Amino acid sequence: MSERTHLPADPSYEARIRDSFDRQGAMATIGATLDLVEPGHVVVGLPHSPRIGQQHGFVHAGMLAAALDTACGYAASTLMPADAGVLTIEFKINLLAPARGPHLRCEGQVAKAGRTISVVDGRAWGQAPDGAPVLVATMTATVMTITGRDGVRH
Amino acid sequence: MSERTHLPADPSYEARIRDSFDRQGAMATIGATLDLVEPGHVVVGLPHSPRIGQQHGFVHAGMLAAALDTACGYAASTLMPADAGVLTIEFKINLLAPARGPHLRCEGQVAKAGRTISVVDGRAWGQAPDGAPVLVATMTATVMTITGRDGVRH
Amino acid sequence: MSERTHLPADPSYEARIRDSFDRQGAMATIGATLDLVEPGHVVVGLPHSPRIGQQHGFVHAGMLAAALDTACGYAASTLMPADAGVLTIEFKINLLAPARGPHLRCEGQVAKAGRTISVVDGRAWGQAPDGAPVLVATMTATVMTITGRDGVRH
Amino acid sequence: MSERTHLPADPSYEARIRDSFDRQGAMATIGATLDLVEPGHVVVGLPHSPRIGQQHGFVHAGMLAAALDTACGYAASTLMPADAGVLTIEFKINLLAPARGPHLRCEGQVAKAGRTISVVDGRAWGQAPDGAPVLVATMTATVMTITGRDGVRH
Numbered sequence: 001m002s003e004r005t006h007l008p009a010d011p012s013y014e015a016r017i018r019d020s021f022d023r024q025g026a027m028a029t030i031g032a033t034l035d036l037v038e039p040g041h042v043v044v045g046l047p048h049s050p051r052i053g054q055q056h057g058f059v060h061a062g063m064l065a066a067a068l069d070t071a072c073g074y075a076a077s078t079l080m081p082a083d084a085g086v087l088t089i090e091f092k093i094n095l096l097a098p099a100r101g102p103h104l105r106c107e108g109q110v111a112k113a114g115r116t117i118s119v120v121d122g123r124a125w126g127q128a129p130d131g132a133p134v135l136v137a138t139m140t141a142t143v144m145t146i147t148g149r150d151g152v153r154h
Numbered sequence: 155m156s157e158r159t160h161l162p163a164d165p166s167y168e169a170r171i172r173d174s175f176d177r178q179g180a181m182a183t184i185g186a187t188l189d190l191v192e193p194g195h196v197v198v199g200l201p202h203s204p205r206i207g208q209q210h211g212f213v214h215a216g217m218l219a220a221a222l223d224t225a226c227g228y229a230a231s232t233l234m235p236a237d238a239g240v241l242t243i244e245f246k247i248n249l250l251a252p253a254r255g256p257h258l259r260c261e262g263q264v265a266k267a268g269r270t271i272s273v274v275d276g277r278a279w280g281q282a283p284d285g286a287p288v289l290v291a292t293m294t295a296t297v298m299t300i301t302g303r304d305g306v307r308h
Numbered sequence: 309m310s311e312r313t314h315l316p317a318d319p320s321y322e323a324r325i326r327d328s329f330d331r332q333g334a335m336a337t338i339g340a341t342l343d344l345v346e347p348g349h350v351v352v353g354l355p356h357s358p359r360i361g362q363q364h365g366f367v368h369a370g371m372l373a374a375a376l377d378t379a380c381g382y383a384a385s386t387l388m389p390a391d392a393g394v395l396t397i398e399f400k401i402n403l404l405a406p407a408r409g410p411h412l413r414c415e416g417q418v419a420k421a422g423r424t425i426s427v428v429d430g431r432a433w434g435q436a437p438d439g440a441p442v443l444v445a446t447m448t449a450t451v452m453t454i455t456g457r458d459g460v461r462h
Numbered sequence: 463m464s465e466r467t468h469l470p471a472d473p474s475y476e477a478r479i480r481d482s483f484d485r486q487g488a489m490a491t492i493g494a495t496l497d498l499v500e501p502g503h504v505v506v507g508l509p510h511s512p513r514i515g516q517q518h519g520f521v522h523a524g525m526l527a528a529a530l531d532t533a534c535g536y537a538a539s540t541l542m543p544a545d546a547g548v549l550t551i552e553f554k555i556n557l558l559a560p561a562r563g564p565h566l567r568c569e570g571q572v573a574k575a576g577r578t579i580s581v582v583d584g585r586a587w588g589q590a591p592d593g594a595p596v597l598v599a600t601m602t603a604t605v606m607t608i609t610g611r612d613g614v615r616h
Contacts, residue, residue, distance in 0.1 A: 027214075065220065090398065096581055266404040266405070359491045367488075377527070
């Protein structure tokens with residue numbers, strides 16, 4: 001989905017993002033893992049489990065949204081300066097097919113990296129019974145780069 | 155936020171929705187509770203806890219989205235026939251302020267109840283240090299009424 | 309839809325906004341009028357005409373979106389300093405019912421006015437054959453306050 | 463952006479869509495043209511003109527949204543039966559850069575073609591001063607296939 005090549009502004013972006021991910025209680029609670037961190041591109045894995053299911057046993061749309069939102073936010077973060085924070089302003093998700101596993105792959109890919117505002121495309125893939133990948137959700141997330149005390153008010 | 159008065163098509167809507175909620179593993183995992191079920195209006199409560207936090211300790215946007223999406227889906231479901239299912243097609247959330255608690259109140263209110271497609275407004279309220287309510291997120295969710303085998307393909 | 313009372317930062321906000329509206333060729337082309345400008349609240353009128361219709365004769369969703377987006381952007385602008393510009397980052401619209409007139413009323417109401425980012429709710433009303441108002445669309449718009457050369461890159 | 467190959471259900475889809483486009487007063491009013499119609503993929507062109515500008519002379523976000531929404535709706539329509547109609551349920555647009563021309567290329571590409579609900583990705587490209595394409599907006603549109611009297615209520 002990438003429109004262009006992105007260069008990170010911070011050579012230690014991966015360590016910074018992995019450290020941040022590890023401090024997210026929500027990601028541990030839903031069992032998400034940080035599977036890939038590249039410039040402008042992050043993959044979060046989400047193993048299917050009844051603990052994150054909805055009433056029919058598929059992965060709850062909100063749990064999928066949480067993993068995708070995380071992938072999108074960190075994808076933008078890979079391109080930010082080391083001292084910047086990332087704030088999700090809004091996201092929108094379309095649920096295309098029931099989210100079944102055993103494993104969901106949630107990708108964030110930066111569409112536009114701006115000084116203040118970045119836009120990230122998210123895609124989540126589940127698996128068909130034969131193991132073939134199935135696109136189960138698409139997301140667009142708008143995130144803001146925050147520096148200094150900007151995080152206090154937005 | 156209601157534009158008009160809604161009448162439920164199924165007198166046992168509350169029992170049906172409470173039963174469905176109890177079968178959602180994801181809601182138990184994040185600690186959400188079903189606090190109010192009225193025609194066209196549902197409130198889901200979400201106690202703040204490090205288990206659903208992001209890296210700065212606020213409630214993760216995805217956890218908030220999960221609780222709001224649930225409130226919105228059930229709000230639409232209150233107006234559906236007893237044998238209908240509800241499927242979220244898409245939702246969009248704006249994060250307005252850091253989500254802090256001790257308690258988040260996530261409301262879904264039907265804006266338009268259609269035969270096939272319903273649109274629901276969601277609002278999540280946190281608390282300021284003095285206990286005053288703070289609007290932390292707004293959502294719009296589009297849900298589909300599914301009957302019979304419609305749930306298989308959408 | 310207002311959550312609180314808003315105070316304008318610029319006493320001449322109405323003249324500033326009317327002047328800006330008059331410079332929008334698109335608004336003249338679709339026949340839109342600026343009907344009300346209040347702090348945090350703007351109404352744009354859109355007379356139904358075949359010139360803005362889609363293939364079935366209703367108002368084209370995009371024309372409605374254009375009028376609503378304008379109402380939302382200016383609603384945020386009423387609360388900004390005199391030298392600030394307003395930039396729409398994104399908007400989302402749900403079409404609830406066929407948009408018929410003779411007159412569409414497109415309202416923007418600020419939900420959250422932030423230093424950098426504001427979120428505005430939009431609602432468009434058409435008319436039933438008996439003249440009763442019909443909610444035909446809802447919008448959420450995210451807008452950014454731009455000052456100085458910020459407008460060049462975002 | 464395509465995830466798979468799409469096959470049209472109606473061999474005369476192009477004639478059907480061109481005929482529908484020609485009946486859209488709004489498209490003539492803003493000067494849009496139907497430049498490409500393929501299975502699952504439609505391109506609408508929009509020449510830059512002061513008639514569709516906003517206060518700074520760029521193309522108004524709403525005019526761009528109208529052209530993109532049209533491209534997205536017809537992209538879904540290419541895959542529908544001959545007697546089906548297409549109804550936009552909702553769309554969301556992110557504005558990434560000022561929309562300048564001389565010519566805007568607005569593409570719709572089906573991400574998921576469903577029996578009832580289809581999801582379409584939209585992208586709009588403008589031009590830099592040196593003529594290089596610039597991605598100016600992304601859209602996600604959710605459209606519904608309507609048959610028989612379904613169009614009356616949704």
